[in-house]
Amino acid sequence: MPRFDEQFKGPLAGKIVLDLSRLVAGNMVSLQLADYGAEVIKIEPAGKGDPLRQWMTDGIPVSWKVYARNKKSVSLNLRDEAAREMLLALVEAADVMIENYRPGTLEDMELGPDILHARNPKLILVRISGFGQTGPYRHRPGFGTLVEAMSGFADRNGFADREPVLPPLAMADMIAGLYGVMAVLIAIRECEVKDGPGQVIDLSLLEPMYSVLGAEAAWHQVTGRVRERVGSGSNTASPRNVYATADGKWLAMSGSMQSMAERIFRVIGRDDMNRDPRFRTNADRVENRVAVDAAVGGWIGTRTLDECMAIFDRENVTVAPVYNIKQIMEDPHFRMCEINVALPDDEMSEVQMHNIVPRLSKTPGGFTRPAPTLGQHNAEILARIGIDATELAALRDSGVI
Numbered sequence: 283m284p285r286f287d288e289q290f291k292g293p294l295a296g297k298i299v300l301d302l303s304r305l306v307a308g309n310m311v312s313l314q315l316a317d318y319g320a321e322v323i324k325i326e327p328a329g330k331g332d333p334l335r336q337w338m339t340d341g342i343p344v345s346w347k348v349y350a351r352n353k354k355s356v357s358l359n360l361r362d363e364a365a366r367e368m369l370l371a372l373v374e375a376a377d378v379m380i381e382n383y384r385p386g387t388l389e390d391m392e393l394g395p396d397i398l399h400a401r402n403p404k405l406i407l408v409r410i411s412g413f414g415q416t417g418p419y420r421h422r423p424g425f426g427t428l429v430e431a432m433s434g435f436a437d438r439n440g441f442a443d444r445e446p447v448l449p450p451l452a453m454a455d456m457i458a459g460l461y462g463v464m465a466v467l468i469a470i471r472e473c474e475v476k477d478g479p480g481q482v483i484d485l486s487l488l489e490p491m492y493s494v495l496g497a498e499a500a501w502h503q504v505t506g507r508v509r510e511r512v513g514s515g516s517n518t519a520s521p522r523n524v525y526a527t528a529d530g531k532w533l534a535m536s537g538s539m540q541s542m543a544e545r546i547f548r549v550i551g552r553d554d555m556n557r558d559p560r561f562r563t564n565a566d567r568v569e570n571r572v573a574v575d576a577a578v579g580g581w582i583g584t585r586t587l588d589e590c591m592a593i594f595d596r597e598n599v600t601v602a603p604v605y606n607i608k609q610i611m612e613d614p615h616f617r618m619c620e621i622n623v624a625l626p627d628d629e630m631s632e633v634q635m636h637n638i639v640p641r642l643s644k645t646p647g648g649f650t651r652p653a654p655t656l657g658q659h660n661a662e663i664l665a666r667i668g669i670d671a672t673e674l675a676a677l678r679d680s681g682v683i
Contacts, residue, residue: 283624283632286649292319293645297470298375300325301353302360303382304332306426306452307410307487309349310459311380311466316352317638317647320378323663324350324654325369328359328683331656343653347627348635350653356664357657360391362682369393371667373401377473378466382410385420395482405480406469408462414486424487426454433491434498441513454491461490515575520567521546524604525579531587532604535578540564542600549597550581625649657683 297320301312309332316322326332337345356372358365370393373379379398381388388394388409398405409415412424422428430436430448440447465483472478502508509517516522519538527533537543543564547555555561555577560570567574582590587603594601603609610616611634620637627633638647660683661674669677677683 283626284620284649286626286651288650290319290648290650292317292647293642294318294320297321297377299323299378299380300369300372300376301380303380303410305334305382306349306455307458307462307485308380308382308408309334310456311408311410311462312353313349313351314459314463315378315466316650318645319647319650322353323372323659324353324355325360325372326355326357326656328357328365328657328681331355331357335656342629344633347630347633347653351625351635352650353654354651354659354663355654355656356660357683359682360393364677365682366391366393368664368667368669370397370401372663373398373405375666376402376405377470378406378408380408380410380462384423385409385411385415399480403479404473406466406473406483407480408466408483408485410458410462410485410487412487414488415482415484426452426487426491429454429487429491433488434495435491438495438498438509438511440511442510444511446511454487457494458485458487458490461485461493512571515571517568517571519564520571520574521578523575523579525575525582527582527587527590528584529586533582533587533590533601534604535599535601537600538564543567545597546578546599549593549599550578552577552581625652627652 294315297315299312299315299320299322301308301322302325303309303312312320312322312324324332332346332350334349335343335346337343358369360366360369383391395407398407411420412429413419413422427448430453431446433454435453436446436448439449462483462485465485469481469483473480498509514524514534516538519536521535521537521543524532524534535546537546540563543561544556547553547561555574559566561567561574585593591601591603593599605613611622616622622634623637624632624634633652638649660678661671664674664683674683
């Protein structure tokens with residue numbers, strides 16, 4: 283079982299990140315930075331903490347344990363002037379600050395970019411919002427659900443005769459978080475290599491979510507049409523779907539390359555389909571995907587999942603079983619590659635979570651500490667700006683921390 287090592291020095295060691303964000307997107311940005319050695323300090327509302335702590339499973343904050351790993355916690359009531367001044371003092375030594383208030387809120391708190399950059403011209407400020415810092419929707423509350431709807435994703439997801447389907451996870455936040463960490467690293471490079479100034483990163487949830495739809499706008503431009511929902515199928519490639527096996531399980535298949543589609547038809551004993559003009563090219567197969575699915579699904583449906591996998595593996599066909607989390611935990615590839623890890627936990631003995639992604643051969647990430655309790659590092663971090671034990675106690679008694 284991996285262990286936490288507070289002496290670990292990752293490639294981002296020495297970088298200080300102040301994370302004022304709440305819930306998922308900002309925590310996704312700071313998680314990646316923390317995993318690779320940055321000192322991430324969560325600035326949380328005194329007495330309340332990041333609302334992610336309240337995402338409970340049987341009374342256990344499992345999401346917090348995963349997405350706050352490798353981070354520290356300072357509690358500050360930023361409605362108090364003294365707390366805001368302490369934050370500004372911390373900003374002076376920071377490299378990155380992350381926030382996800384509604385646009386304009388930071389300025390109302392007298393913590394806008396001009397004030398922050400006056401204290402630290404090199405600061406990289408990541409501003410996360412639903413719809414961006416500009417535009418007619420900038421003041422709207424921006425949860426991922428709304429963005430997954432407005433981006434066009436939900437309209438593409440599901441079946442044509444059913445309602446649009448939202449993802450069952452914080453997809454927009456996760457995608458935005460990954461875009462955000464890329465932007466932070468670009469901004470850090472600008473500071474380090476070109477001695478450039480700090481800057482503001484305007485990271486909406488909407489734009490990253492829209493970007494993953496790919497060539498949707500170009501397709502509409504060419505055709506003048508709106509794509510219909512096709513369930514687990516595809517209106518860009520065929521065969522591509524999930525198919526039921528004889529033992530009640532599911533198998534996913536992608537035949538998006540011409541050579542693979544031809545191989546699939548040969549393996550299922552339908553080489554005649556390679557000569558049929560309805561299935562000769564990918565465009566032909568997409569147009570006739572119902573017939574393609576009937577042929578492929580009919581063959582798969584008479585065999586168990588293990589039988590299908592054995593045949594398709596032998597013939598190098600691109601398929602995979604549809605797993606639930608129990609099957610993932612039992613799979614030998616997941617186990618051998620440690621895609622999932624168990625880390626020590628005071629409450630649960632050990633807690634399961636995804637490993638550090640991606641894997642770097644020379645400068646890997648590491649596990650330094652478990653998710654912090656609220657304000658766990660107040661004394662350590664605030665001592666850097668001259669707050670001693672006596673003043674710390676007074677600030678605690680007055681509700682500032």
